Amino acid sequence: MYWEKYYFAQSIEETLELLKHYEGDARIMAGGTDLMVQFKYNYLSAKVMVDIGRIKELNHIRQENGHVSIGATTTHTALATSPYLQKHFQVLASGVRTIGSPQIRNAGTIGGNVANAQPAADGSIALVALGATICGISPDGPFSRPIESTFLNPGECALNSTAELITSFTFPAPGPRDRSAFVRHSRRAALALPIMNMGLWLRLNEEEDGIEDARIAIGPMARVPFRAKKTEAFLRGAKLSEAVLDEAGELTFEEVSPRDSFRGSAAYKKELVRVYLKRAVLEAVGERSVGK
Amino acid sequence: MCTQNEIMFTAEAKESITFTLNNKEYTVPVVPGERLLDMLRNRLGLSGPKEGCGAGECGACTVIFNGINLNSCLIPAERADGAVITTIEGLSEGIEGDLDPVQQSFLDHGAVQCGYCTPGMVLSAKVFLDHNKSTPVTRPMIKEALSGNLCRCTGYQKIVDAVYACAPVKGDPEEEGEV
Known part of the structure; x- marks a missing residue:
């Protein structure tokens, strides 16, 4: 038996009340694609499950007041097939498009992807690249903070899943010179963990021949999604050229320190980063806009 | 009288759930901690959904759940409460035992060997075809749609052919692509 009682919370308030009432014995269930596996292998047990899948306001993709808001229970399928995200936030739409399988993407949610705090979770990598804010509610009230503060260790999230709830992720509305891309290297194209994945967000300069601002998130390069800040700094103000991208790739190669793992050796992952940084920029800006 | 321990929430843990399964309505008592797959197989006698990996990787337990394919x-x-669910048993019901066109196509193309993955394959194919009634269908699209259903016998070619044959609008038959 996985749990004793199963509730469908009707609202965010009710979710908090249920969590409070059960004083740590209740767990939030969203898509269930990770939790159900953890139950199966006895990694987890809970007396009470609180299903948040029927709370309508947690499931949305909308632009409002200069921001984009993505509800915590929005499924990967909904994100990957959203024409709005495909047009303006390629890094997120194509990032979640390769998670698991169609069945997994139909059930799994972006909130769950983040809450599991895996250093190479495709959704987390994309949101870090977008500089997203995580919004939620705790017994003390609503909170919002940079998404990167959520990741503590592999599988360890700064949120208390028996008392707090993620409600949404927000990031700035798309600007006319904003570009993004998601690149991923895995053994197979489907149902495979990434050996390396990278989310890239860029803002071009006014002439659109150089980079004004950049954000780069890479997994699994550290215990949490890795920000390639040295490469970002180098790209800020740089002109787009093959030589600059080669140099940027070299910098990324130097600043990551992955470890050997079942996914691949550290040396291999470092080489991947060098190659894919360049590919990601080319994909984001289009090959033709890059000079020699 | 209100006390400190008053229960604030109005939600109730359900004692029974009601859902539509293969065009029939069912109401069954809740067994705490049960998976949909176990309810279907052990309590409702439907052996179409199989347990392969039990961890969401193989797709042998696929069902159509409110119009989309999910791993049961x-x-x-x-979660079945209020849902409309179709298993492989529901595809041919009500039409005098005639097979669904997708099932017939699997037979015609020799797309079945041991059969363990077949119910899930057919259901994922069914959802894909339902969502692409007017879109030109290509083999790479089929491969992506079936990427959550593993087959260890056929090598997939015949399965993809069987689904392609059922597409109402066919795209370039030669288009290839890695999935």
């Missing part, structure tokens, strides 16, 4: 091994049975 990852769905709490409670």
